[in-house]
Amino acid sequence: xxxxxxxxxxxxxxxxxxxxxxxxxxxxxxxxxxxxxxxxxxxxxxxxxxxxxxxxxxxxxxxxxxxxxxxxxxxxxxxxxxxxxxxxxxxxxxxxxxxxxxxxxxxxxxxxxxxxxxxxxxxxxxxxxxxxxxxxxxxxxxxxxxxxxxxxxxxxxxxxxxxxxxxxxxxxxxxxxxxx
Amino acid sequence: xxxxxxxxxxxxxxxxxxxxxxxxxxxxxxxxxxxxxxxxxxxxxxxxxxxxxxxxxxxxxxxxxxxxxxxxxxxxxxxxxxxxxxxxxxxxxxxxxxxxxxxxxxxxxxxxxxxxxxxxxxxxxxxxxxxxxxxxxxxxxxxxxxxxxxxxxxxxxxxxxxxxxxxxxxxxxxxxxxxxxxx
Numbered sequence: 001x002x003x004x005x006x007x008x009x010x011x012x013x014x015x016x017x018x019x020x021x022x023x024x025x026x027x028x029x030x031x032x033x034x035x036x037x038x039x040x041x042x043x044x045x046x047x048x049x050x051x052x053x054x055x056x057x058x059x060x061x062x063x064x065x066x067x068x069x070x071x072x073x074x075x076x077x078x079x080x081x082x083x084x085x086x087x088x089x090x091x092x093x094x095x096x097x098x099x100x101x102x103x104x105x106x107x108x109x110x111x112x113x114x115x116x117x118x119x120x121x122x123x124x125x126x127x128x129x130x131x132x133x134x135x136x137x138x139x140x141x142x143x144x145x146x147x148x149x150x151x152x153x154x155x156x157x158x159x160x161x162x163x164x165x166x167x168x169x170x171x172x173x174x175x176x177x178x179x180x
Numbered sequence: 181x182x183x184x185x186x187x188x189x190x191x192x193x194x195x196x197x198x199x200x201x202x203x204x205x206x207x208x209x210x211x212x213x214x215x216x217x218x219x220x221x222x223x224x225x226x227x228x229x230x231x232x233x234x235x236x237x238x239x240x241x242x243x244x245x246x247x248x249x250x251x252x253x254x255x256x257x258x259x260x261x262x263x264x265x266x267x268x269x270x271x272x273x274x275x276x277x278x279x280x281x282x283x284x285x286x287x288x289x290x291x292x293x294x295x296x297x298x299x300x301x302x303x304x305x306x307x308x309x310x311x312x313x314x315x316x317x318x319x320x321x322x323x324x325x326x327x328x329x330x331x332x333x334x335x336x337x338x339x340x341x342x343x344x345x346x347x348x349x350x351x352x353x354x355x356x357x358x359x360x361x362x363x
Contacts, residue, residue: 089337164308
């Protein structure tokens, strides 16, 4: 079982696995167009879609946690796991219910997640990276505050909701983590 | 069938065409060379069967892989990966050239030809061709710069090959960077 992860600066924020019992909390952010804006998915409209997502994507995922405030899920954070020559890097993603934006919660969750995956995967993982839409300034600030390095602007990198987007590449190395 | 592409500015003609099984001995010239393999994920080939295996199982089925030919003879290879879904707007370029032919602008020429070809053949879906080059592979960084690619940044500890993680320089060229872009 995954232990709950805590950190000093925001003691009420914890990370734990997200399960089907959390679907109603999940739907709060999943239905929010402000949250979905820079995500590949459209806002959810049915609880059943939420259940399917949790069952088929979240539960089998190598590393996917609920961001909890006083034990209640208000968002989610994940790190991919690659194989072969790509195993040295994992990609970070996160969402937070818009009611809780601007309080440093996501930054805290990112710091906790990065610390956890570097510890859990050992020497195999050297790099956690994140790709952020060039217009998503809030998320760029989260990563900067969490100690990530801005490596560059990747032009016309990916298609999001029918439009090709420029994405900013950020990374944090296991050797950077001493700063946190 | 892909037409051969020619450039009349070269006194020696560089063309791109699909690799065939009959090219295996030419392929082995560069595939067995550790100078060529140095920044590649693979070890130099030692047996002809490895070359045949590559041609039959990787090169021929590949969405876009061509022999780089000098006066009709393969002296290297170049490929562009094809992605699907939300990643279909980008392809990744990779190339090898026999050591004997380094330093003459041939790889730059082949890259320019390949970029032009994929932007034409793949239509409006492809907007970006990118290249990832080991930070120590200065020669290949120069090839992409001369071919008109932009250096976007250094991706630290990005990939592991031959037992250690590498810093890779990311380059890209957009359809809109290339003359006569159809977009």
